[in-house]
Amino acid sequence: MKEAYDTELASLQDYLSKQAEIDRERVIYRELMQKEKEKHKKQMIENKALEELAKERRLDSIRKQVQVQTEADSLRVQSATAASEARRGVGALDEEPIQKPLFTLYSYTAKQVSADPRLRLEERLREVGLLNSAYGRQAMLQLQLLRKPRPDMKSTFKFSES
Numbered sequence: 001m002k003e004a005y006d007t008e009l010a011s012l013q014d015y016l017s018k019q020a021e022i023d024r025e026r027v028i029y030r031e032l033m034q035k036e037k038e039k040h041k042k043q044m045i046e047n048k049a050l051e052e053l054a055k056e057r058r059l060d061s062i063r064k065q066v067q068v069q070t071e072a073d074s075l076r077v078q079s080a081t082a083a084s085e086a087r088r089g090v091g092a093l094d095e096e097p098i099q100k101p102l103f104t105l106y107s108y109t110a111k112q113v114s115a116d117p118r119l120r121l122e123e124r125l126r127e128v129g130l131l132n133s134a135y136g137r138q139a140m141l142q143l144q145l146l147r148k149p150r151p152d153m154k155s156t157f158k159f160s161e162s
Contacts, residue, residue, distance in 0.1 A: 118143055135159075 070076075080088075087099060113119060121143055125131040137159060 115146075117146065 120141065121139060124129065125136045125139065130136040141159060141161075
C-alpha cells in the first residue's frame, strides 16, 4: 500500500511540476502581452499628440491668413460705413447701389391690382357671402373690364354656368 501511495505521490508531484512549468511559461507570456499592450497604448497616445500638434499648426496658419490687418483708429470707428453711406445716397454714384433689388420684377403693383373692378367685386361678394352662389358667378361674368385684355394674357379656363 505504501508503494501505491509513493507512486501516486510521485505521479502527482510530476504532474504538479509540469503544471508549474506551464504556469511559469503562461506568466511570462502574459507579461509580454501586457508590455506589448502598454507599448501600443503609449504609441497611440504619442500619435494622437502628434496629430493634435499638426492640427494646431494648420489652424494657426489659417488664423494668420484671416487675421485682421488694421491698426487702432478711433476716427475710423466713428465714421460711417459704406453701407450706411449708400443707404443715404452719398458717394454711390459710380457704383451699383447696395439697396438695389436682386432681381427686376415684372408684375403688377398693389395699386394696379386694387384698381381692377373684378377684385373689388370679388371682395364685396366675399364679404356678404355670395361669392360661390349663382348670383355671384353671374355678376362676375357680366362685369365689364376697364381695358380690353391683351391677347397673350387670355386664359383657357372657363367658368361653369351651373
